[in-house]
């Protein structure tokens with residue numbers, strides 16, 4: 001048995017070197033799938049895991065003897081990295097400072113973003129927790145303003161063809177199915193947004209992706225947990241910030257390119273491999289404005305559980 005993803009439907013293969021293994025049991029203790037057990041002072045695969053090895057790799061990471069090999073599911077001992085020293089990691093204050101300084105950026109300098117920086121953003125985003133390994137998050141990278149612009153022009157043309165989704169007759173028809181809140185959001189947010197996107201682009205103004213010099217689309221596969229692309233994009237956003245870039249998440253494009261044959265054609269034309277439940281665009285570039293203050297925000301609610 002194995003948990004399927006778009007990349008593999010096989011479980012990880014566990015092997016333990018009985019010569020190296022000293023039987024400390026750390027791998028057995030850490031495996032959440034009950035894939036390992038101690039037998040006569042050595043670790044060994046049980047063959048009776050709950051789901052089959054998902055390839056999280058934690059047993060390899062805690063083994064002091066390098067006695068465990070997990071292969072398959074795009075993992076192997078070659079994927080192990082030396083662990084950076086704790087003193088070399090960001091502490092709470094420096095992380096908080098980075099977060100307070102971050103703003104959603106919609107006005108960019110004309111400076112381009114080096115490919116090397118985009119690579120660093122992607123490398124760091126790959127460390128994000130992404131559901132069930134191997135990650136089912138896909139990236140479409142736009143490494144120039146021209147590419148971002150051309151994609152956005154195409155998107156606006158496609159949007160014009162499906163403008164009826166924000167028409168009064170369609171919203172009235174749908175209200176009993178999708179409820180009051182969605183109806184309010186469509187009438188007061190989606191409709192003016194779609195109009196603004198289309199009409200501004202006709203005037204040469206890009207209100208969708210703001211002519212950013214770089215952009216990454218994070219999206220899932222049909223197997224993917226919908227949260228995964230968003231978590232990866234959040235990691236990318238903070239990384240970009242640490243590299244001196246400004247960013248903005250864009251949520252409006254993804255839902256528009258999921259359903260119908262026009263959406264499928266649009267995805268195919270732009271090398272988007274899957275229709276997926278969630279996805280998000282992250283634009284990046286050097287901010288035009290200099291911010292002199294941060295801002296305190298709040299959550300909608302926070303209660304401590306009574307039980």
Ligand SMILES: Cc1cc2nc3c(=O)[nH]c(=O)nc-3n(C[C@H](O)[C@H](O)[C@H](O)COP(=O)(O)O)c2cc1C
Pocket residue numbers: 102103104105106248249250251252253280
């Ligand atoms: C999921 C998500 C989707 C977003 N979509 C858009 C968008 O389509 N266009 C845009 O200009 N900003 C978008 N934003 C940015 C928000 O508007 C922004 O985070 C918010 O105004 C708060 O500003 P701050 O990020 O500077 O704190 C999005 C943010 C998130 C988290």
